[in-house]
Amino acid sequence: QQQVKQSPQSLIVQKGGISIINCAYENTAFDYFPWYQQFPGKGPALLIAIRPDVSEKKEGRFTISFNKSAKQFSLHIMDSQPGDSATYFCAATLHMAGGYQKVTFGTGTKLQVIP
Amino acid sequence: DVKVTQSSRYLVKRTGEKVFLECVQDMDHENMFWYRQDPGLGLRLIYFSYDVKMKEKGDIPEGYSVSREKKERFSLILESASTNQTSMYLCASSLRGLVGYEQYFGPGTRLTVT
Numbered sequence: 001q002q003q004v005k006q007s008p009q010s011l012i013v014q015k016g017g018i019s020i021i022n023c024a025y026e027n028t029a030f031d032y033f034p035w036y037q038q039f040p041g042k043g044p045a046l047l048i049a050i051r052p053d054v055s056e057k058k059e060g061r062f063t064i065s066f067n068k069s070a071k072q073f074s075l076h077i078m079d080s081q082p083g084d085s086a087t088y089f090c091a092a093t094l095h096m097a098g099g100y101q102k103v104t105f106g107t108g109t110k111l112q113v114i115p
Numbered sequence: 116d117v118k119v120t121q122s123s124r125y126l127v128k129r130t131g132e133k134v135f136l137e138c139v140q141d142m143d144h145e146n147m148f149w150y151r152q153d154p155g156l157g158l159r160l161i162y163f164s165y166d167v168k169m170k171e172k173g174d175i176p177e178g179y180s181v182s183r184e185k186k187e188r189f190s191l192i193l194e195s196a197s198t199n200q201t202s203m204y205l206c207a208s209s210l211r212g213l214v215g216y217e218q219y220f221g222p223g224t225r226l227t228v229t
Binding site for chain 2 (some may be wrong): 034046100107
């Protein structure tokens with residue numbers, strides 16, 4: 001059962017444009033929503049994250065918009081650059097009583113920014 | 116900087132072989148995880164461990180086992196490798212604690228089973 005649905009699967013954006021990746025979740029118990037960025041040959045790395053009591057978080061050119069009632073969140077990359085070309089994963093996290101996190105990942109979006 | 120290292124970047128094994136994937140982290144993290152990454156499926160959790168000698172099944176544990184004898188080291192074992200276990204395997208670690216702790220990933224091991 002896919003608990004976090006991510007779209008689109010791939011995205012081509014021109015340099016300077018806005019890249020938008022959308023995710024939807026089902027489990028209202030999720031308590032943290034990170035986005036990970038993965039370059040070829042590397043492991044994913046945390047890009048930006050948001051808690052469900054916040055509707056928007058911005059870090060530089062990257063913004064998460066969060067809609068708790070719709071159970072949806074999205075990543076916006078402003079002024080997209082060729083260096084942003086990577087695979088992006090949304091995720092939803094459950095923090096368990098034992099102090100560990102159970103993370104459910106989306107299926108990934110391969111972003112290509114063309115000059 | 117947190118560093119998570121994996122023993123091999125690429126591995127080719129034959130069907131039926133026993134395969135060991137090793138992961139080491141250097142930041143004294145309590146939690147360690149093994150994922151597999153497949154195109155169109157994202158990252159799926161195989162096993163995780165929140166303490167030495169402790170292990171918990173993830174979403175897809177069948178055909179795998181794990182071992183955590185030391186805090187910094189977490190091993191994934193394929194008892195009898197099969198072709199459907201050809202995949203990218205990612206190890207991650209994190210601190211135990213409250214909301215907001217990120218997972219740090221290693222570079223991955225691309226395993227091919229022939």
